[in-house]
Amino acid sequence: MLKHLIEVTNDDMIGQVSLPPRTPYYGLPPIGMGTWAAESTTSYVARLAANHCISVIDLVTNALDVRTRRDGTHWKLFPRQGETFKLNGVSTLAMEWGHKLANLTLQPSLSKTNLASLRGILPSTRLVRNTRAWCHLCLCEMQENAVYEPLLWSMHHAVVCPEHHVPLSTICPSCKAPNTAALSQRYTLGHCTRCGSWLGISNAEGKGPPTQWEEWTTLQMKSLISVISSSENAPSISVAYDNLEILILTVGNGRMTRFAQEIDTDKSTCSMWLNRKNFPTLDYCFRISLVSGIDVGKLLCSVVSPSEIDRSTWGRDGQPQWVKRPVRRKIDWESVKKNFEEICQNNETPSPGLRRVAKRLEVDGRLLKERFPDLCGRLARRNTIFWEKRPAQRHEALKKRIRRMVIKIAKNGYRPTRRRVARALDLTSGDITDKRLQKIWRDSVAKLQASQVFC
DNA sequence: AGATATGAGGTGATTGGGGC
DNA sequence: GCCCCAATCACCTCATATCT
Structure with missing residues (x-):
């Protein structure tokens, strides 16, 4: 065998053999391409990570070379939490991630796992959801083969499962919370990112049966995704x-x-x-x-x-x-100004931000800033002062509580150890970790010892 | 009837920062 | 890690006026 290899080498064959390109990652094909159930980019990232037994974050930071913190040149390629599902839409991020993934796995069809090919045609307005949506019946069926999330589930207008005709779920049946991040450490397909529960169970979200229009829009999204995922040429x-x-x-x-x-x-x-x-x-x-x-x-x-x-x-x-579409209302700016001035004058605590004030006045915050820059400036200055003071105020309050608790524990006949005081104050760490607060605790204990309240 | 201009109202994408 | 707030930019729709 060895002799044979040497003979081949000697025959100078190596230079003539062309090897197919290699990557360090499996050439995992996306599921359902060419059909309405084509896999989404976020789902593919999660499945690729699971196949390599690494977390989604590790895959993103190491393999895709996308930094999660602002310490590298690629940090801009990492979407913010709550915007991760935009990777399935028409954004520049969606386009860049599609190319990166295709290069990483040598799967050219990965550029069709989002709607980036429609960039420049469709406006991004109300296109992709901000949260995860799923059909629990589809997830149950997928358990037999591979669990993944079709691109359709990310679409804003897809509110019904085209297969089972049930409304898509958006709230975890166990923790009753929406899933807002697709690239978190705990992102596992078919499971809640918050509590880790299996999502393939029925969840009564109080949604009524889908309307005819919802069925229609879902049907149209189904048609669109089928065309995009099967088309050879970009639209x-x-x-x-x-x-x-x-x-x-x-x-x-x-x-x-x-x-x-x-x-x-x-x-x-x-x-x-x-x-x-x-x-x-x-x-x-x-x-x-x-x-x-x-x-x-x-x-x-x-x-x-x-x-x-x-x-x-x-x-x-x-x-x-x-x-x-609702008829556009006419905003009574005089009345808005009057209410805005009242809010700026009162000393409400905690001080509300511009967005909260805008919501209260039922107008857009940006319009408020355009119309009333002076009032907005006053509000911003008041907020800055309030939020700067707030940590100091909380620290001061905690100091008082520590002093009182040290005395209380001692009066009950126990030694007021640091952990005992922390547990009594219900501190999440179970200990007093802040150096300044530790000093307060030490001083309080020393003062007690001096007054011989406890032995 | 259709083209064009303009301001108002509305929304999504993106970026930066900070608290817990 | 997750969430929230603020700000900016860009785009879209609507309503109205004016002109051809």
Whole structure:
């Protein structure tokens, strides 16, 4: 054998053998590609980490070279907690992570585990959820093979499981809390990130049966994800605008105003779409899809011809009805100013921040800042002073409690040890760890010994 | 009827910072 | 690690006015 190898080497064959590219990580293929149940980026990261017996955080920081702290050059690639599910959307992070993962595992289809290919076409408005959603029945079925999270579950408009027709869950059945982070240390597929419980059990969240419109939007998201995960070519903005123009002119019989009435919007809005100034949000794409009979997936990713437009079902009874946008209210700025001034003048504790005040006044904080910069400045200064003082005030209060507790324990006939005092004060660490507080405790004990309250 | 401009109102993405 | 607050930027929709 060895002799044979030497002969091969001697024959100078090594330079002619081409080895396929290698990576230190398994070439784990994403699940469900080409179907509506295509795996999401966040799910893939978790599954890749589990397959290598490392935590998600270790995989992210070491393999993907994405720093979680601001101590490296790549820290910006790490999404903040609560924004991790945006990795499944159209953000730049989604695009970059898709490329990084594809390079790491040599799986080119990973760029289709999020909606980054629709970047520049679909506005990010109300596209991806901020929290985790799942179908408990799907999770139970997945247990037999591999547990993963389809991209559809991350979508804002997907509120129903297309397979089981039940509302997607968003609250853990055990701890009753939402899951807000996909890349935390404890992120395990099918389990709660907070309490670790299995999510594949029914959870009564008080959600009623899905409405026809919710069923419709979910069906459209299903179509869109199927197209994106199976398509070879990236969707093109010019094709999407061409399709939009065909639909507007065909459905409205050549009249933009008529089309605007059909989808319940303003003609100026349609004018901007037609003039390619902006593309409709997904909400409006659903409406356009409903009145034209063209799936959202086709509208965004394929070439549509006027003959494909099917208006035969539009307008019949039982048609899903979109939720009308609320009429814009007129803000009474005089009244807002008056209430804002009152809030700034009173000495409320704890001092509310601008966001809280804005919520109380029922207006956006940014509008408050634009309209009343002086009042906002006053509020900000008051907050700064209050929150600077707060740690000192808490420290002072704790000092008093330690002194009282030392005396109380001693009076009960026990030695007021540091841990005993800490436990009596219900300190989470079970000890007095702060050096300054330790000194207070020592002084209190010394004072007691001097007065011979205890022996 | 359609195009264009503009301001108001609304929302999401992103960044920076800090408390517990 | 997780959560919250504040700020900024960018984008979208709506409503209205004006012009062709």
